[in-house]
Amino acid sequence: MTADLRHPPPELLAACALDALPPSDGADVRTHMNSCAECRTEIDHFRAVLALISAEDAPPPPGLWSRIQAAINA
Amino acid sequence: MVEVCGRVEPALAEIYRRHGPALFGLARRVLCSEEGAAEVVQDVMVRLWSSPERFEPDRGTLRAYLQTQTHGLAVDLLRSETSRAERQRRWARAIAETPEAVEELVVQRAVEDRVCAAVTALTEDERAAITVAYYGGFTYAEAAVVLGQPEGTIKSRIRTGLRKLRATLAEPGDDA
Numbered sequence: 001m002t003a004d005l006r007h008p009p010p011e012l013l014a015a016c017a018l019d020a021l022p023p024s025d026g027a028d029v030r031t032h033m034n035s036c037a038e039c040r041t042e043i044d045h046f047r048a049v050l051a052l053i054s055a056e057d058a059p060p061p062p063g064l065w066s067r068i069q070a071a072i073n074a
Numbered sequence: 075m076v077e078v079c080g081r082v083e084p085a086l087a088e089i090y091r092r093h094g095p096a097l098f099g100l101a102r103r104v105l106c107s108e109e110g111a112a113e114v115v116q117d118v119m120v121r122l123w124s125s126p127e128r129f130e131p132d133r134g135t136l137r138a139y140l141q142t143q144t145h146g147l148a149v150d151l152l153r154s155e156t157s158r159a160e161r162q163r164r165w166a167r168a169i170a171e172t173p174e175a176v177e178e179l180v181v182q183r184a185v186e187d188r189v190c191a192a193v194t195a196l197t198e199d200e201r202a203a204i205t206v207a208y209y210g211g212f213t214y215a216e217a218a219v220v221l222g223q224p225e226g227t228i229k230s231r232i233r234t235g236l237r238k239l240r241a242t243l244a245e246p247g248d249d250a
Contacts, residue, residue: 011230014236015213044133047142050208055099058111072124
């Protein structure tokens, strides 16, 4: 069996980009992604598109940056 | 990013200023909680500070990377705090009350014409499948239950929808 034949079904790559894989599929796809640049690129492209259409911007709470500063300086 | 790698706090502050509202908006949308969303955004920024090498610029923009992190953490938090049955009931109720909202949700931030055109080119079914899975934090199997469709149909709609969007929007510009 060649590496190509072990690619997950394309539908699972799309679902992976949405964090919508059930645990039964998720582990296999993630393992495959770690060693397959082609599938990783496919998922990256879907995620790039999602970044363009994602939810409405909302101002974070005023104190959040201070909390982040405290966390990184802890 | 070079500055963040060198642990320069103002560089992280600038990243937070530029991307924080988008990340907070996404996390709040998934979690329906200001506090939960703040927790997620804090976690994302601290992780970027601690492990900036995990962002690989050749794999996409910083925005896309941060949004992927934010979505993943928000979904994990949602799934740990709210049962699947409760989430499915909540979405089924929302869809029953305002069916058109499911198709509209995805375009909320689509201010650019080309993005708006790409989203409206999807079928309503494709938009609904993507919206319910992405913002509901559902697996495709759970989204199938919410939408009353077979799993295979939902998987296929998600893929077809994302491929159409990708074809229309092509390569996004580098806003990192």
